[in-house]
Amino acid sequence: MQRLRPSCKEATELLTQREHTRLSLVNSVRLRWHLSGCEPCQHYVLQVDILTQSARSAPPVGQISTEAQQRLREALKREMNRETDREIHP
Numbered sequence: 001m002q003r004l005r006p007s008c009k010e011a012t013e014l015l016t017q018r019e020h021t022r023l024s025l026v027n028s029v030r031l032r033w034h035l036s037g038c039e040p041c042q043h044y045v046l047q048v049d050i051l052t053q054s055a056r057s058a059p060p061v062g063q064i065s066t067e068a069q070q071r072l073r074e075a076l077k078r079e080m081n082r083e084t085d086r087e088i089h090p
Contacts, residue, residue, distance in 0.1 A: 006034050
């Protein structure tokens with residue numbers, strides 16, 4: 001029997017599952033409950049969302065120059081650092 005409030009490991013597994021399929025109502029509630037009280041997992045969600053948005057907006061692999069790839073990596077790092085700063089210094 002699964003616990004009602006998932007561990008961090010279970011929460012990250014649910015987040016991964018959420019990227020590919022729709023979560024059941026029970027798992028959706030479990031994930032929300034966990035995230036409501038876990039700052040590290042909240043930060044993880046922000047990182048996953050940034051990566052997902054970047055991946056969806058990027059052109060297919062092979063259609064972007066090496067220079068453009070580097071600029072994207074740098075922009076992603078800046079954005080992730082900015083999100084971290086917001087969490088540390090609200």
